[in-house]
Amino acid sequence: MDLNVLWFILIAVLFAGFFFLEGFDYGVGILLPFLGKNDDERRVIVNTIGPFWDGNEVWLLTAGGAMFAAFPQWYATMFSGFYLALALVLIALILRGVAFEFRRKDERATWRGGWDWAIFIGSLLPALLFGVAFGNLLRGVPIDASKNYAGDFFFLLNPYALLTGLYGLVLMTLHGAVYLSLKTDGELSARARRIASTLWLPALVLLFAALAASYGATDMYSKLGVNPGPIPILGGVALLSVIWFLRRQRDGWAFVMTGITLVTTVMTIFMTLFPRVMISTLNPDWSLTIYNASSSPYTLTVMTFIALVFVPIVLVYQGWTYYVFRQRVSRKSLAS
Amino acid sequence: MDALFLARLQFAVTTVYHFFFVPLTLGLSILVAIMQTIYFRTGDEAWKKHTEFWGKLFLINFAMGVVTGIVQEFQFGMNWSEYSRFVGDIFGAPLAIEALLAFFLESTFLGVWFFGWDKLSKRVHLAAIWLVAIASNLSALWILLANSFMQQPVGYTLRNGRAEMTDFFALATNPNIWTQYPHVLFSGVVTAGFFVLGVSAWHLARKSNPDFFRRAFQVAALYASIGAVMVILVGHSQAQHMVQNQPMKMAAAEALYQSQDPASFSLLTIGDLSGRKEVFAIRIPDLLSLLAYNQFTGEVKGINDLQAEYVKQYGPGDYAPPIPLIYWSFRGMVGAGFLMAFLALVALYFVLRNNVEGSRLLLRVLPWAILLPYLANTTGWLMTELGRAPWIVFGLMKIDQAVSPASVVSGVSVLITLVLFTLLYGALMAVTVYLLRRYARVDPDIETAPVGAY
Numbered sequence: 001m002d003l004n005v006l007w008f009i010l011i012a013v014l015f016a017g018f019f020f021l022e023g024f025d026y027g028v029g030i031l032l033p034f035l036g037k038n039d040d041e042r043r044v045i046v047n048t049i050g051p052f053w054d055g056n057e058v059w060l061l062t063a064g065g066a067m068f069a070a071f072p073q074w075y076a077t078m079f080s081g082f083y084l085a086l087a088l089v090l091i092a093l094i095l096r097g098v099a100f101e102f103r104r105k106d107e108r109a110t111w112r113g114g115w116d117w118a119i120f121i122g123s124l125l126p127a128l129l130f131g132v133a134f135g136n137l138l139r140g141v142p143i144d145a146s147k148n149y150a151g152d153f154f155f156l157l158n159p160y161a162l163l164t165g166l167y168g169l170v171l172m173t174l175h176g177a178v179y180l181s182l183k184t185d186g187e188l189s190a191r192a193r194r195i196a197s198t199l200w201l202p203a204l205v206l207l208f209a210a211l212a213a214s215y216g217a218t219d220m221y222s223k224l225g226v227n228p229g230p231i232p233i234l235g236g237v238a239l240l241s242v243i244w245f246l247r248r249q250r251d252g253w254a255f256v257m258t259g260i261t262l263v264t265t266v267m268t269i270f271m272t273l274f275p276r277v278m279i280s281t282l283n284p285d286w287s288l289t290i291y292n293a294s295s296s297p298y299t300l301t302v303m304t305f306i307a308l309v310f311v312p313i314v315l316v317y318q319g320w321t322y323y324v325f326r327q328r329v330s331r332k333s334l335a336s
Numbered sequence: 337m338d339a340l341f342l343a344r345l346q347f348a349v350t351t352v353y354h355f356f357f358v359p360l361t362l363g364l365s366i367l368v369a370i371m372q373t374i375y376f377r378t379g380d381e382a383w384k385k386h387t388e389f390w391g392k393l394f395l396i397n398f399a400m401g402v403v404t405g406i407v408q409e410f411q412f413g414m415n416w417s418e419y420s421r422f423v424g425d426i427f428g429a430p431l432a433i434e435a436l437l438a439f440f441l442e443s444t445f446l447g448v449w450f451f452g453w454d455k456l457s458k459r460v461h462l463a464a465i466w467l468v469a470i471a472s473n474l475s476a477l478w479i480l481l482a483n484s485f486m487q488q489p490v491g492y493t494l495r496n497g498r499a500e501m502t503d504f505f506a507l508a509t510n511p512n513i514w515t516q517y518p519h520v521l522f523s524g525v526v527t528a529g530f531f532v533l534g535v536s537a538w539h540l541a542r543k544s545n546p547d548f549f550r551r552a553f554q555v556a557a558l559y560a561s562i563g564a565v566m567v568i569l570v571g572h573s574q575a576q577h578m579v580q581n582q583p584m585k586m587a588a589a590e591a592l593y594q595s596q597d598p599a600s601f602s603l604l605t606i607g608d609l610s611g612r613k614e615v616f617a618i619r620i621p622d623l624l625s626l627l628a629y630n631q632f633t634g635e636v637k638g639i640n641d642l643q644a645e646y647v648k649q650y651g652p653g654d655y656a657p658p659i660p661l662i663y664w665s666f667r668g669m670v671g672a673g674f675l676m677a678f679l680a681l682v683a684l685y686f687v688l689r690n691n692v693e694g695s696r697l698l699l700r701v702l703p704w705a706i707l708l709p710y711l712a713n714t715t716g717w718l719m720t721e722l723g724r725a726p727w728i729v730f731g732l733m734k735i736d737q738a739v740s741p742a743s744v745v746s747g748v749s750v751l752i753t754l755v756l757f758t759l760l761y762g763a764l765m766a767v768t769v770y771l772l773r774r775y776a777r778v779d780p781d782i783e784t785a786p787v788g789a790y
Binding site: 043046050051052053054055062066067068072073075078079080086090091093095098100101103104105147148149150153295296299302303306310311314318321324325334 | 433
């Protein structure tokens with residue numbers, strides 16, 4: 001395996017980790033104004049992700065940094081090409097990030113309500129737009145001979161990409177609802193579980209709709225074959241099983257299953273793309289691949305050493321924080 | 337609309353704004369960690385209260401630094417795609433390393449620190465804030481290594497139409513970093529020192545909780561003094577490095593049109609409207625040579641000679657940066673720097689006399705002096721970055737070659753995002769200043785907001 005492949009996998013892992021972790025953060029943020037009936041409950045909800053969301057978000061920044069370091073052409077083409085969409089994501093992430101810190105700084109209902117909506121919008125927009133972006137990566141976008149994006153903002157809003165965006169949005173909301181049922185207790189937990197049960201069917205329908213649409217819109221089926229292998233199938237089965245665990249109040253297992261669905265979705269996307277990173281609809285030869293978009297072998301070697309040393313360290317201490325803050329959050333635990 | 341101009345303006349707005357928050361994070365994280373260490377060592381509850389009080393202000397500022405930093409990670413690709421293609425092989429590495437080594441650590445352990453007051457042993461909890469402080473300052477190191485490559489490209493070769501890394505070790509030990517990093521580090525110390533000094537002076541002038549704020553004043557006076565003196569000393573070395581490696585920046589900072597030996601230091605220079613010719617100047621003889629070489633002789637090259645030299649070396653073009661901007665930025669930075677050193681040492685004098693409340697005037701001035709580091713930090717970066725113009729990477733790539741093609745990112749697109757970012761940043765600045773003022777003015781004995789939960 002050459003280093004270009006390794007870095008392709010590593011970036012896939014970073015995005016998979018990002019959606020697994022930040023996915024429930026977004027879901028929690030989206031559900032915040034609806035699930036929390038009063039400020040106490042909304043505080044509980046925000047505190048379930050309080051110690052984690054910032055560290056989770058770094059997965060995205062590291063993925064961005066890794067794209068820049070390993071595949072600078074991909075970084076340059078995609079982020080200049082998806083310019084306005086990415087700017088919207090950034091604005092959403094800014095609003096959301098400060099909202100977590102600022103909402104508690106004032107007791108007034110209008111102040112807190114305002115920041116709650118900032119968290120909502122700031123979670124909803126990225127959850128939707130990342131799915132739109134990945135849909136477009138699968139479908140291909142106009143890229144010219146000089147590796148530049150030749151479409152516009154509205155090109156990105158095609159029905160297929162909107163469908164994948166909606167799938168991502170609903171799946172992450174479901175993931176967040178399951179997380180909340182796991183991390184809260186009593187009535188709030190039960191309510192989160194009910195919402196999760198309600199969201200399950202739409203998520204499943206959207207998954208199969210997206211898979212069906214992928215037949216025409218992408219080359220997923222010719223790439224992965226009639227039998228796509230264990231990973232995509234595992235994702236479908238995991239999502240199917242979520243309702244079974246929810247009905248039995250096995251929230252931990254349900255959470256593992258929504259997590260598996262998110263991770264396998266990302267893996268399936270990257271397996272379909274491989275070895276391309278951006279597909280050109282104008283001319284297959286103009287697609288960006290892990291070879292024509294990559295850094296030099298020297299840079300990839302240096303970065304490989306660094307990643308092999310530090311990624312495990314990050315995993316260990318981030319895992320440790322989930323252990324430290326493993327307890328459910330409740331009104332009582334906040335009052336003490 | 338001129339996409340290049342708008343892209344530059346957007347970079348200036350988002351980056352200057354980001355750096356409003358960074359230095360305070362760098363300096364205050366260390367100071368809060370020091371306070372908590374004293375609490376850990378002595379068990380004195382007063383120091384716990386200090387950790388909480390200043391920690392609260394730290395967190396407000398930290399949040400802004402983090403969220404505005406997200407933009408930095410992506411805007412090279414967005415607005416500067418040609419730059420990203422040209423230097424990505426080199427420039428992407430420190431950004432990725434920063435995220436992996438520092439940003440993960442900082443973000444994760446900030447959560448651990450804030451939420452972990454009752455969940456961790458005192459020792460582990462203390463380690464968390466130190467990890468935040470170390471990681472923040474480590475983060476600055478990698479970002480400045482990336483910037484150092486733009487100032488002084490090293491460890492690369494031109495191949496495949498781009499700059500490719502040939503020596504990671506050379507990149508990580510860029511000669512530029514040895515002065516640039518401590519300069520930024522100590523400017524963080526100064527910023528935090530003046531922040532704590534200013535807030536404490538405000539309370540002391542009103543006799544609100546003098547016991548608490550006298551202590552903070554003492555620590556901060558020492559902290560700010562160390563920082564202010566070090567910033568000047570390091571800045572001096574940095575200027576000498578600049579004379580060697582980016583002489584045009586120094587010439588512009590001094591509005592020195594003709595080479596001089598010995599060179600004089602400008603007290604006031606007024607150029608003509610083009611900014612390219614001296615009309616009137618008051619200069620101190622020999623001082624610039626002294627600053628550049630630590631002796632009274634030595635040639636400092638002027639703008640006109642450098643321009644002729646660069647034309648010969650790089651081909652026809654205008655190689656002078658916007659001189660009035662650089663000239664006044666340099667004066668803003670140096671002026672604010674020396675004023676801060678003076679104020680910090682005066683404050684330290686009253687601390688050593690054990691008479692912190694001795695000067696009413698000082699207590700009235702210091703809250704306003706909180707603004708001084710912000711002036712110095714901003715003008716310092718303006719000079720550093722604008723002074724490199726027309727280069728984005730010195731000697732390798734010009735700014736106008738670096739911008740995303742207008743066919744991909746149109747002027748209208750940049751205008752839209754520029755307006756959005758400016759409006760959002762403006763609104764958030766108002767909220768941040770409101771919150772910082774409000775929480776800085778609270779008596780730490782009365783405040784009862786919960787710590788350890790949102």
